[in-house]
Amino acid sequence: MLPQSETERLMEQHLNALGVEVERRVELIRFVADEDAVTAFLRRPDGSEETVDVDWMIGCDGAHSIVRHGLGMEFEGDTMLSHFILADLHLAGVPPLDEIKTYWHEAGPLVIFPIGPGRYRVVADAGEPKAGEHTPDPTLEEVQSLLDQRGPAGVKASDPVWLSGFTINERKVADYRAGRVFLTGDAAHVHSPAGGQGMNTGMQDAINLAWKLALVCRGVASPEPLLGSYSAERSEVGREVLANAGRLTTLALMRGAVAQSIRNHLARLLFGLSPVMRAVTNQMSELSIGYPSSPLTRAEGHGHSGPGAGARAPVSAAGHRVGSGDRPRFVLFAVADEGSEALIARRADLLEAETRAPFADDGIWLVRPDGYVAMTARRGEWDRVGAYLDWIAKG
Ligand SMILES: Cc1cc2nc3c(=O)[nH]c(=O)nc-3n(C[C@H](O)[C@H](O)[C@H](O)COP(=O)(O)OP(=O)(O)OC[C@H]3O[C@@H](n4cnc5c(N)ncnc54)[C@H](O)[C@@H]3O)c2cc1C
Structure with missing residues (x-):
């Protein structure tokens, strides 16, 4: 079992104080939902199974959500035609960085995110996949070679913590609710990591739904209009996040020297304007959502x-x-x-x-x-x- 992070420990403490017990490594195998209740079939780490009847269920089970599949909901959208690599590792010789730095290269962008002393995340466009090709995880040597080709001179990569290859999906469900079952986070929407909004969007889904469901479960509020408003509010936000992240990604992945040079020139001009930077910051931090x-x-x-x-x-x-x-x-x-x-x-x-x-x-x-x-x-x-x-x- 993976060790609990400090964040998970604090969250669990907080939930315990609210009377909620977190049961780790318990898997939802399937569920049945009707007008009156949801029955969830669970499997425990020791292989034993349990059936739980609940009034409401929230599927926050990620991009491959069994809850979304169980509801038969279509995950509408596309898969982008580009391979990416992600590497969390240690870098020596990086110029001082206190913010994300993008290195534009004709073969594709390479982005370095400072994480902690000596530790960085490197994300790079690794080009168009061949038809049907799976996205392999990169090796340290491949990451070093991308850094040599596109990054600042003299950078040495070592001690990888996480090496991953991925393709970008831009998909969402049309409705975040089906009767007594809700979807939040990646179960409801996935998009390009450009802009880094996936986690925030998911957390805001959860915050939006939590108070509504809490009032209904306490018998203080009627299920409608509160619960009906969840999908109306958050699906629209999801649609905007997908569109913005998609636009950013398309710009970042432009191929061709002329198009890249025009893009880079315009980006320098626009991002030098403080009102533009303020608007982008508010949009990415999702503080401008209403x-x-x-x-x-x-x-x-x-x-x-x-x-x-x-x-x-x-x-x-x-x-x-x-x-x-x-x-x-x-x-x-x-x-x-x-x-x-x-x-x-x-x-x-x-x-x-x-x-x-x-x-x-x-x-x-x-x-x-x-x-x-x-x-x-x-x-x-x-x-x-x-x-x-x-x-x-x-x-
Ligand atoms: C390469 C990459 C880089 C990213 N970078 C960023 C970034 O910089 N910033 C950002 O905001 N976002 C980023 N994201 C997106 C972010 O990781 C996700 O948006 C976020 O983790 C989604 O959270 P979630 O809780 O909805 O789903 P997940 O994090 O996928 O969590 C789902 C959980 O459900 C559990 N689960 C699944 N099925 C079952 C089951 N049947 N029974 C019980 N449990 C189950 C899983 O084990 C998992 O713990 C990145 C994503 C990728 C792939």
Whole structure:
């Protein structure tokens, strides 16, 4: 069994504190889902089998997801016609790097990511595969030869930690939900690692679904509209991530000296502009994501400044984070008055006990447990906010 990483240990501690026990090396073999429940057939490390009945199931089982296959969902998209190599190893003689560095070469780009002292990740386009050819894992010698050809002069590779060959798939399912079963992460979407967004996108899927499912499982909210909004919100994000990563990859893999020279010139011009860099940073860190078109977002005109409905609410370093604690709750950003107190008392199941300072004095912002603005209203319009929360609770 692989040793647990520090991150896994901390995550497990956190889950234990919430009353969740992690069972490692237990495999889902198959499942049956109907309108009322999901039955999961599991195999334990000792070969014994177990059947578990659950109300909901989340398939977060990666690109080859047995859950997605079990649902018979099509993984629509393409496989790119290029081999890549990935090598996590030690490099000596690399010029000081505090950020990712791409070395453009007519045979294809080579990218070096600094990981830790002396340790780097090298990713390179290894060219078009022959028909039906499997992507082999590279040897250390092959990585050294790519570094000699495309990287900075005099670099010496050693002590590989991970050598892998891969092809890029750009695929996603049309719907992240089928009744009582959900898909998150690579089970729902895979794309080029250009932009490094795979992990973030998967984690944000999980965050988006977790608070909705938690409220439903606690009996505080009706399954609809909350659970129906998961795929509507995240499938659109997945579509955008796939399109952006695909565009980046196509640019990176351009063949031909003239096209490469034009690309390199334009990239230098554009990435020298700070507004462009800011936009790219926000897009890649996924901080610019919002859900303005979500069925959960109430975007009626409010006439005041501050974040709009569906936007990510500004995060303050002071106080605890929205959504933290042992259960998810919406938060009112508003000037406290009798109306807010009455609403908080009436909907204590869904609302945090205190209001927080509004983004402008003339408005109310109802912020979801995942930090996005569910709705905005004018100061004093507590009935509208109350009606929204009643809709979440009763459907
Ligand atoms: C070469 C490469 C480089 C990448 N670089 C980056 C990067 O720089 N930045 C980034 O953000 N992303 C990167 N990614 C993508 C990133 O690794 C994935 O997006 C991310 O790991 C997906 O997480 P996940 O939890 O959805 O799936 P996975 O990480 O695949 O986890 C799925 C888990 O489910 C388990 N599982 C599978 N089937 C079953 C079963 N039947 N029963 C029980 N358990 C099961 C697996 O053992 C695994 O632990 C890269 C991917 C590749 C291939």
